Amino acid sequence: MVDEQLITASTNLEGYRITKHLGIVRGITVRSRSVLGNFAGGVQSFFGGRLSIYVNLCEKAREEAYQLLIQHSNERGANAIINVRYDANEVMNGITEVLAYGTAVVVEKI
Secondary structure: OOOOOEEOOOOOOOOEEEEEEEEEEEEEEEEEOOHHHHHHHHHHHHHOOOOHHHHHHHHHHHHHHHHHHHHHHHHHOOOEEEEEEEEEEEEEOOEEEEEEEEEEEEEEEO
16 A cells, blocks of 8 residues: 555646655556456447446556656655656557556645
8 A cells, every 4th residue: 555645737736845856756657457347348349338348457557657656755755746648659559558657745834
């Protein structure tokens, strides 16, 4: 279990003062669907609409990258992460990398 931190996509935290920048932190994961998952996704895409098989895969990948980001920040001694972003790239057909990154900082309440 990771420690609770303040996390924002903004460059500051209202009501807090940044006392120390600890650098960029990141969490990365690489995911793919199984053959059965791809088959089910293909069937869903045939009928159109929301592709829940792939939505679930993407949500799990983002959550895993996010938790790894928090873990990396904890290892640096931060109590907050600012300017958080996500990035995703296809490594090869059917295999996707998801990266969560931001700036680890120490903040204190104003």
